[in-house]
Amino acid sequence: MFVNKTKLPHLLLPEHYSSQSQYEVEMEAMFRPQWHWVGSLHDAPGDGDFFTRELFGVPILVRNHQGAYHCFLNVCPHRHSTLSSECSGNSPTLKCQYHGWGFNVDGSSGRIPDAKNFRPMSGGPECLKKFALAVHGPLIFVSLDPSCPPLTEQFAPFASVTDEFSSDRWAHAETWHYDFPANWKVVAENTVESYHLESVHTDSFRFEPEDAIEHEIHDGGTIMRATIKSSPWSTRFSNWVTTQIQPGCSPQYRMHHLFPHLFLMRTDVMLQVMVLMPTSPTTCRVTVSVFVLRREHETIWSKWLTRFWGRVKTSAVKKILAEDASLYPGIQTGMEHSPFKGCVSTREELVHALQNHVAEKCGLRSEASRDEVPVRVDAPVSNEGGR
Structure with missing residues (x-):
């Protein structure tokens, strides 16, 4: 069931959820060196399709070239314009919107209008800057850090969640965004624990009894498995839909947190x-x-059923997330005024695992005892540190 047998300490201080210095350390130590999900295959399905994003203030452009995906800094080396200001589009060649400089699939200079006026051309500064890109299932990931380990290493314990079926089997239903007035760890911790379901998601999202929940804790993330509690009618209908689309798919809820x-x-x-x-x-x-x-072999009926189930699932997910979102302002306010250490139950042990990861990556001293709150390695230990 759970990995730990007793309650666990809250490893982060409340101030770690609002501190500017902690935010900057997390960005440098945890986020910028990471692989980031930037889009999906449906965002650029055809040859020449592209989309643009901003990743930590860095403009990027992802382009499909004959089924292979490439990511470049969305900046032209000529006069520094963005290559494209469009969110998405299609172009037979990769070229700058400003003066029409063209680039090859590897980012090297291609056709340059009136090229004779730029001679001699060294071929170095005139190339685009390329970033590492990896596709996993229907998802596209980009890393801005050239020293980042391969995505396959990060995904190793979690790959089954997307590797079970080929990428073209996944139909996109919907993508949407939220801007929450809360530290990212508030949202992450709420997502991984099931303790709040009974009080917050009374009608929308519940699990079967506690002993049916399973936790796994890995160096790179955590896994939760549970059985969703639903009415007999809902269970029968869900099983029927699953059988129509892909017989044998597990109804078990599996959450992989990387x-x-x-x-x-x-x-x-x-x-x-x-x-x-x-x-x-x-x-x-x-x-x-x-x-x-x-x-696997689509029909008009199966296409309709996939679209229908996408609408059903999207509606359910939005309802659950809205219920969680109503709590985030209060949690953030509490974090900014709390005099308490906090504590973590065994059912919330995935919260403890995330906090431990943050503490290790950000140079917070590991707990010396179960009653101690970590402080920075380079910070002096004082009696005020464990208020």
Whole structure:
């Protein structure tokens, strides 16, 4: 069931949820060196399709070239214009919107209008800056850090959640965004624990008895498995839909949390993806996508059923997230005024695992005892540190 047998300490101080210095350390130590989910295959499905994003203030452009995806800094080396100001589009060649400079698939200079006036051309500064990109299932990831380990290493304990079916089997239902007035850890901790379900999600999201919940704790993240509590009619209908699209799909709820900010949820023929991006010490942006499996050999009926189930699942997910969102302002306010250490139950042990990851990555001293609150390694220990 649970990994731990006794309650656990709250490893982070309340101030770690609003401190500017903690926010800056987290960005440098945990977020910028990470792989980031930036989009999905449906965002650029055809040859020449592209989309643009901003990642920690860095403009990027992701382009599909004959089925292979590439990511570049969305800046032209000529006169520093963005290559494209469009959110998405299609172009037969990769070229700058300003003066029409063209670039090859590897980012090297291609056709340059009136090229004779630029001679000699060294071929170095005139190339685009390229970033690492990886595709996992229907998801596209980008890393801005050239020293970041391969995505496959990060996904190792969690790959089954998206590897079970080929990427083209996942139909995109909807993507949407939230801007929450809360530190990203408030949202992450709420997402991984089931203790609040009885009081917050009384009608929308409940699990079967506690002893049916399973936890796994890994170095790179955590996994929760549970059985969703639903009426006999809902269970029969969900099982029928699953059988129509992909017989044998498990109805079990599986949540894979890849530290620090990516969540992959699976149940029956649905995949939910959620990523948290800090925007300040006390705010964050959340992006959510829902996918539904296509039948292996599609028919008009199965296409309709996939779209229908996508609407059903999207509506349910939005209701659950709205109920959680109503709590975040109060949790953040409490964090900023709390004189308490806090504590964590065994049912909330995935919260403790996340806090431990933050403490290790950000140079917070590991707990010396179960009653001690960590402080920074380079900070002096004082009696005020454990208020």
